[in-house]
Each structure stands twice: as C-alpha cells, then as structure tokens.
Amino acid sequence: MTPNGAELQQLSGWLVIGLLVFFYGGTFLMTLGISKKKENADGYMTAGNNIGFGISAASMTATWIWASSMYASATSGYTYGISGPIHYGLWGALMILFIYPFGKRIRSVAPRAHTLAEVMHARHGRGSQLMLAGSNVVGSLISLTSNFIAGGALIGLLSPFSFQQGILTVAAGTLLYSLWSGFRASVLTDFAQVLAMLGAVVVIIPVVFFAAGGTNMFVEGAANVTPQQGNFFSSEAFMNQGAPYIAAVLAYAIGNQTIAQRLFAVREDLIKKTFVTATVGYGATIIGIGMLGVMALYLGITPTGGDLNNLIPEMAATYLGPVLLCLFLVMIIGALSSTADSDLSALSSIMMADIYGQNVAQKGEVNPKTMLLVGRVSMVLATGAGLYFASGALNILDLLVFVGALWGCLVFPVISSFYWKKVTNMAFVTSVIVALAIFIPVRFSWIPVDGLWGYTVDVLSIVGVGVVLGLMLFGFFGGRVARIGGIIATLAVAPFAFGHLHDYAVLSGSLVAYAVSTVLCYVMSARSSMEFDFDTIKDTVGDFDPSDRPAAAQTDVDAAETHS
Amino acid sequence: MEPMILTVYMLIWPVIVAGTLFVIARAFLREWRQARRDDRTMV
Numbered sequence: 154m155t156p157n158g159a160e161l162q163q164l165s166g167w168l169v170i171g172l173l174v175f176f177y178g179g180t181f182l183m184t185l186g187i188s189k190k191k192e193n194a195d196g197y198m199t200a201g202n203n204i205g206f207g208i209s210a211a212s213m214t215a216t217w218i219w220a221s222s223m224y225a226s227a228t229s230g231y232t233y234g235i236s237g238p239i240h241y242g243l244w245g246a247l248m249i250l251f252i253y254p255f256g257k258r259i260r261s262v263a264p265r266a267h268t269l270a271e272v273m274h275a276r277h278g279r280g281s282q283l284m285l286a287g288s289n290v291v292g293s294l295i296s297l298t299s300n301f302i303a304g305g306a307l308i309g310l311l312s313p314f315s316f317q318q319g320i321l322t323v324a325a326g327t328l329l330y331s332l333w334s335g336f337r338a339s340v341l342t343d344f345a346q347v348l349a350m351l352g353a354v355v356v357i358i359p360v361v362f363f364a365a366g367g368t369n370m371f372v373e374g375a376a377n378v379t380p381q382q383g384n385f386f387s388s389e390a391f392m393n394q395g396a397p398y399i400a401a402v403l404a405y406a407i408g409n410q411t412i413a414q415r416l417f418a419v420r421e422d423l424i425k426k427t428f429v430t431a432t433v434g435y436g437a438t439i440i441g442i443g444m445l446g447v448m449a450l451y452l453g454i455t456p457t458g459g460d461l462n463n464l465i466p467e468m469a470a471t472y473l474g475p476v477l478l479c480l481f482l483v484m485i486i487g488a489l490s491s492t493a494d495s496d497l498s499a500l501s502s503i504m505m506a507d508i509y510g511q512n513v514a515q516k517g518e519v520n521p522k523t524m525l526l527v528g529r530v531s532m533v534l535a536t537g538a539g540l541y542f543a544s545g546a547l548n549i550l551d552l553l554v555f556v557g558a559l560w561g562c563l564v565f566p567v568i569s570s571f572y573w574k575k576v577t578n579m580a581f582v583t584s585v586i587v588a589l590a591i592f593i594p595v596r597f598s599w600i601p602v603d604g605l606w607g608y609t610v611d612v613l614s615i616v617g618v619g620v621v622l623g624l625m626l627f628g629f630f631g632g633r634v635a636r637i638g639g640i641i642a643t644l645a646v647a648p649f650a651f652g653h654l655h656d657y658a659v660l661s662g663s664l665v666a667y668a669v670s671t672v673l674c675y676v677m678s679a680r681s682s683m684e685f686d687f688d689t690i691k692d693t694v695g696d697f698d699p700s701d702r703p704a705a706a707q708t709d710v711d712a713a714e715t716h717s
Numbered sequence: 718m719e720p721m722i723l724t725v726y727m728l729i730w731p732v733i734v735a736g737t738l739f740v741i742a743r744a745f746l747r748e749w750r751q752a753r754r755d756d757r758t759m760v
Binding site: 186187196200201204205206207208210211214235337340341344347348351352354355356358359362367368369371372383385430433434437438440441444447448 | 718720721723724726727728730731733734735737738740741742743744745746747748749758759760
C-alpha cells in the first residue's frame with residue numbers, strides 16, 4: 154500500500170527475538186511466582202472459584218480481545234465505513250454483558266463447577282453434556298489455530314522470519330507459561346497482557362490518526378467513501394455485519410468455555426462488576442482498533458494482495474516509528490497469546506472435568522494427579538493440533554460455521570435448563586439436532602429460498618428475532634418482560650422482514666437455528682412431567698481435589714466460616 | 718459527517734480505554750497488596 158510515498162518498514166530479526174523473549178520470558182517468570190510443586194486440580198481449572206475484581210476483569214477483557222477481533226473490526230471499518238467498527242465491537246462487547254445475568258444464576262445453581270457442560274451433565278445427563286463439551290473443544294481449537302495464524306502472519310510481515318517460524322514461536326511461548334499452572338497462570342498473565350494491549354491502543358490510535366493527516370483526511374478522502382460508508386446509520390452495515398452479530402451475541406457467550414471458566418472463577422459477588430468492566434474495555438478497544446480500517450478507507454489505501462488481514466499491520470508499519478512499531482507487535486502478540494492461553498485452559502478443563510472426571514473415572518474414584526496429567530497432556534496435544542491446522546494442513550474455517558450454528562441451537566435449551574424444571578434431556582438433544590439440520594440448508598442455500606421454502610425461512614427467522622430479544626430481556630428483567638418484548642419484536646419486524654429476510658443467508662440461518670430449537674424444546678418440555686430440583690446440582694458438581702485448595706479461596710472460606 | 722465530529726468519534730475510544738485500564742490496574746494493585754499482607758498468592 155504505502156500511501157503518499159511512505160515506506161512499509163520491518164523490524165530487525167534480533168529486535169523481534171528480543172521482544173519475543175521479553176514477552177514470553179516475562180510472562181513465564183510471572184507464573185513461576187504462583188506455581189506449586191503439587192498443583193491443585195480444581196485450582197488448575199478455576200483458581201479456587203474466588204479471584205478478585207482486578208484480576209478477573211483484566212482476564213475477561215484480555216481473553217475476549219483476540220487478534221482476529223482486532224483484524225475483523227478494522228475490516229468492518231474498511232468495508233462498511235464509519236459505523237463498521239461499532240457493528241463489530243459493540244455487539245461483541247454485549248456478548249459479555251448479556252451473559253452476566255445468566256452467569257449469576259448458573260453460579261448460584263452450581264457454585265463450584267468448572268465447566269458449563271459439567272453442569273449440563275448434572276442437569277440432564279451425558280448427551281447434552283457431550284454436545285456442549287464437544288462444541289466447546291472444537292470452538293477452542295479453532296480459536297487457538299486462528300491466534301497462531303495471526304501471530305505467524307504478523308511475525309512474517311514485520312520481521313525477516315517466516316510464517317512457520319512465527320506460529321512455532323507463538324505456540325511454544327504460550328504453552329511454556331500455561332502448562333504447569335493452567336488457568337491460574339492464564340488469569341495472572343492476562344493482567345500483564347491487558348496492560349500491554351490497552352496501553353498500546355491508548356497510544357497507537359491517536360499517533361496513527363495524526364501521522365495520517367488528522368482531520369484533513371476526512372476532507373481530502375471524502376471522495377473515497379460511498380454514501381453508505383459515510384452514513385452512521387448505514388443499513389448495509391447493519392444487515393451484513395451488525396444484525397448477524399446481534400443474533401450471535403448469546404450463542405458465542407453460551408458456547409465459549411473461556412467465558413464460563415471465568416464465570417466460575419470470579420468471586421460470586423463480583424460477577425456483575427467484572428463483566429460490565431470487561432464489556433467497556435473490550436468494546437472501546439476493538440472499536441478503537443476498527444478506526445484504523447476507517448482511516449485506511451478515507452486514505453484510499455488498498456492492503457497488499459487485497460488481503461484485509463494485512464490492513465492493521467500495514468497501517469502500523471506505515472505510520473508508526475520503530476519504537477511504537479515494537480509496542481504494536483507486543484500488543485498483537487499480547488492479544489493472541491492471552492486468548493490462546495485461555496483456549497488451552499478451557500480445553501484442558503473440559504478434558505479434565507467432562508471427559509476424565511465424569512466419563513472415564515468411576516464415580517468417586519477421581520485421582521487428582523491423573524486429572525492434572527490429563528489437563529497437561531491435553532494442552533500439549535491441543536497445541537500440536539493448533540500448529541497442524543495453522544500450517545495449512547487442514548482448512549478448519551468451515552468448522553467455525555457449524556460450531557457457531559451449534560451454539561445458536563444450544564442457547565435456549567441451555568438457558569432454560571437453568572430456570573425451568575420441566576426441560577428434559579430428550580427435549581434438549583432433539584431440539585438442538587433438528588435445529589442444526591434445518592440451519593445447514595438455510596445457511597448454505599442448498600434449497601432455493603424462493604416460494605414456500607423462502608416464506609418458511611422468513612417466518613422462522615421472524616420468530617427467531619423474537620426469541621433473541623426475549624432471551625436478552627429475560628436475563629435482566631425476567632420472564633414476563635421477555636415474553637412481551639419477544640412478541641412485540643416479532644410483530645414489529647414481521648411486516649418489514651417477511652419476503653426479504655431469506656436474502657441474508659448468514660442472518661436468517663442463525664435466526665432459524667434459534668427459532669427451531671426454542672419452539673421444539675419448549676413444546677417437548679411443556680408436555681413433560683419432570684420437576685427437576687435445582688438444589689441437587691450443587692451436591693453433584695463440586696471439587697475433585699478438596700484436600701489442597703488454592704490459598705486465596707481458602708482464606709475467604711475461613712473468613713466466611715469465622716463470620717458464621 | 719463533519720470532520721470535527723469524525724475526529725472526536727475516532728479519538729474518544731482511546732480515552733475510554735485509558736479509563737478502563739486505570740480502573741483495572743488500580744483494583745489489581747489493591748488485590749496484590751492485600752495478598753502480600755495476607756502472605757498468599759493472588760490466584
């Protein structure tokens with residue numbers, strides 16, 4: 154690209170090695186301060202369910218900001234104009250916000266759980282547990298791979314090293330500091346990573362803005378922007394970027410074990426404060442980074458090879474001096490490492506609690522040492538798999554569509570399972586499978602969406618709008634407001650959406666998944682005679698390794714016992 | 718949109734990020750000091 158004759162610069166090999174050693178060496182040293190010769194298996198998964206606000210808010214923010222979200226926000230800004238970053242970052246931030254009311258309920262039902270799937274096992278049984286755990290594993294693997302790819306591409310672009318050397322360095326560095334202490338290492342290092350990331354954003358955005366011409370770029374570059382791109386209320390941006398993302402808000406929050414893990418780790422009375430702070434931190438960071446894409450649009454920049462993933466690195470390499478370019482490299486490495494270590498911790502927890510703890514070991518015969526070994530071996534295998542996929546040996550991007558859809562299908566069955574006594578395992582599993590089966594032909598337009606099928610898709614999508622809004626309202630205001638809001642949303646959208654929604658395959662696919670799973674799960678459960686007792690969950694889901702709980706948690710429990 | 722409004726729109730985000738960073742860092746430091754006083758690890 155190199156606009157106005159500016160040169161795209163690279164960092165020297167030794168400087169990049171020094172930065173990577175500084176970053177990964179520093180995080181590794183941090184974890185040495187908390188590591189124990191004999192780690193506690195529960196601490197390895199949730200750090201004792203009692204971490205404070207500062208560290209949990211930093212961890213939620215760092216985990217949710219991944220390199221791909223920075224790139225995607227800038228791409229959205231470049232493609233859809235000034236409203237693009239809002240339609241990526243705001244809805245992504247709301248994923249964190251909208252999950253916290255449900256999180257409080259989940260924590261009250263299962264205060265010492267490690268994974269959401271583990272609670273589903275207690276609520277329903279193996280089928281729903283493995284469905285959720287399986288989607289979590291695939292989702293974490295995709296995220297891990299994506300972060301390795303982002304690291305390799307960045308190092309390949311900004312240094313003399315190759316993409317392969319880059320992914321190997323990122324994978325080895327992340328595994329190095331995560332392997333021994335698991336989730337405890339992940340949340341502690343997240344603080345340093347959030348300092349680097351957010352600190353870099355505070356400096357880099359204004360520097361690039363003024364280096365690229367400041368306010369003048371909006372005058373001189375106005376011709377590069379279409380009326381839709383220059384409109385803050387662009388319908389194109391909303392329908393293609395914002396609306397599918399709104400539909401995905403609850404799906405990604407429910408389906409992501411990295412969120413659930415922090416939900417179970419933070420002290421129960423700090424859940425709201427933590428999630429609200431992370432919402433603001435994530436939203437402002439990602440929208441801010443997305444502004445680099447808007448600037449590139451006004452400047453008339455075309456990324457190298459037309460690859461929009463080059464947009465942010467090339468903006469940085471063009472407009473930042475060597476010192477700030479180093480800071481930029483640390484920011485992106487911090488973003489991808491914090492998410493990659495969270496993915497490793499999430500994967501290991503699922504393998505420890507859901508696979509070994511509840512499906513391999515006999516009931517009451519879980520060996521904490523074996524459990525820790527399962528967690529650490531899982532981390533090594535997941536890193537190997539991530540490297541294999543990142544090397545291009547297998548295209549896993551299509552998997553993301555299926556996993557996202559599966560999460561959409563799971564939202565109502567999972568949420569209702571925490572509130573409604575009548576939801577059965579049969580209703581849960583059947584509704585998810587049928588919804589997924591209908592989602593696939595809609596999403597990939599396997600059947601022409603005209604005539605009766607098109608109208609059917611529209612009706613289901615309109616119902617899906619009501620379901621999404623109803624579920625969002627339910628978390629904050631309860632069932633009555635949710636039902637009224639959902640019905641009003643359905644009726645209000647129907648006249649505009651009927652006959653048109655099926656033209657947007659991504660959006661209608663997600664909405665159909667919500668609608669079908671909700672209607673089926675509701676109808677099947679309403680007819681059941683089940684009266685589930687939620688109090689039984691805390692008796693069946695708890696510590697695997699109660700002998701040596703993490704110190705922070707033990708201190709507070711001691712304090713609570715003294716008070717009582 | 719007016720260039721000045723666009724400028725504010727671009728530059729407001731780093732300001733919000735700075736505020737959030739301050740809140741998180743202050744809380745972290747408090748918890749770190751408390752953990753040291755209690756002679757235990759933070760996590």
